[in-house]
Amino acid sequence: MHLYQDPHDEDVRLFLHYGDLTSSSLLARLITKIEPSEVYNLAAQSHVRVSFDIPEYTGDVVGLGTTRLLEAIREAAVPCRFYQASSSEMFGASSPPQSETTPFQPRSPYAIAKLYAHWTTVNYRESYGLHASTGILFNHESPRRGETFVTRKVAMAIPRILHGTQDFLYLGNLEARRDWGHARDYMKAVVKIVRHGTADDWVIGTGEDHSVLEFVEGAFTLVGLDWEKYVRVDPRYFRPVDIDVLRADASKARTELGWVPEVGFQALLHEMVEAEMRQSGLSLVTGMSAREDRTP
Numbered sequence: 458m459h460l461y462q463d464p465h466d467e468d469v470r471l472f473l474h475y476g477d478l479t480s481s482s483l484l485a486r487l488i489t490k491i492e493p494s495e496v497y498n499l500a501a502q503s504h505v506r507v508s509f510d511i512p513e514y515t516g517d518v519v520g521l522g523t524t525r526l527l528e529a530i531r532e533a534a535v536p537c538r539f540y541q542a543s544s545s546e547m548f549g550a551s552s553p554p555q556s557e558t559t560p561f562q563p564r565s566p567y568a569i570a571k572l573y574a575h576w577t578t579v580n581y582r583e584s585y586g587l588h589a590s591t592g593i594l595f596n597h598e599s600p601r602r603g604e605t606f607v608t609r610k611v612a613m614a615i616p617r618i619l620h621g622t623q624d625f626l627y628l629g630n631l632e633a634r635r636d637w638g639h640a641r642d643y644m645k646a647v648v649k650i651v652r653h654g655t656a657d658d659w660v661i662g663t664g665e666d667h668s669v670l671e672f673v674e675g676a677f678t679l680v681g682l683d684w685e686k687y688v689r690v691d692p693r694y695f696r697p698v699d700i701d702v703l704r705a706d707a708s709k710a711r712t713e714l715g716w717v718p719e720v721g722f723q724a725l726l727h728e729m730v731e732a733e734m735r736q737s738g739l740s741l742v743t744g745m746s747a748r749e750d751r752t753p
């Protein structure tokens with residue numbers, strides 16, 4: 458809501474238009490009408506586990522959707538810059554640390570679709586001279602994270618457990634290691650990428666990896682809860698195949714874009730848990746004192 462401005466204020470206005478990445482004609486109409494100077498393609502069916510259930514739809518929206526958008530820009534001949542949200546998922550089975558020169562070995566329908574979109578963006582840059590860049594972003598989180606992604610799911614469970622409305626937190630693979638950063642830092646990198654003189658591909662991550670278990674332990678410890686009493690492994694959350702470790706080597710972005718992440722792992726999980734506690738009328742301190750009463 459803070460983005461919305463009074464319609465009578467001429468300076469900044471937020472307009473929303475309906476669109477769909479599965480409709481070429483709609484995208485073409487929107488690009489022609491809006492004449493944007495920058496296009497950020499952040500749209501996706503972005504859940505990796507879900508992509509195993511709906512691989513065709515994921516490929517359509519994530520992969521072909523990018524082609525449709527780039528075609529709409531090319532056809533309209535609008536001189537805009539383009540950003541493609543590529544993903545560290547594309548590295549898949551490749552050993553960390555992963556940089557722009559690491560080979561891609563995708564392990565999910567989502568990652569395969571992202572790779573299609575990634576190479577399509579590179580191809581439009583090379584073929585048509587479009588200022589089209591990709592940001593290969595590692596996991597980026599915040600209190601606004603979707604509720605089915607692991608960090609938010611963990612953070613949301615904590616006040617519910619304290620309130621007694623949830624007995625257990627059911628999770629899948631606790632061993633997976635991810636390079637978790639703060640979305641705010643990563644969006645600053647994205648703007649730098651688009652405003653950079655030359656279109657290119659950029660890895661964005663903190664350079665540190667932590668396991669899902671470390672996130673769980675850290676989050677529960679913040680409110681004085683013993684995670685082992687409340688966390689259960691449910692194999693239904695396992696993926697047919699998962700990625701063991703993602704850890705970025707973002708030295709190119711550091712050197713050439715001057716981008717440095719400001720929020721570390723501990724500060725990130727603190728912010729996420731605190732936000733959920735506040736939302737539920739609790740604080741980290743009241744959580745600590747309420748813990749004694751919670752025995753599942």
Ligand code: GDD
Pocket residue numbers: 503504505506543544545546594595596597605606607608610627628629630631633634635669694695696699700703
């Ligand atoms: N979602 C989820 N739910 N993941 C779980 C759970 C659970 O209950 N339990 C364990 N995990 C593990 C997953 O198996 C995975 O190894 C890790 O937690 C992180 O899962 P997600 O939070 O779903 O994120 P992701 O790494 O699969 O993908 C995210 O990051 C990518 C960038 O690398 C998404 O945002 C992608 O869209 C993004 O491209």
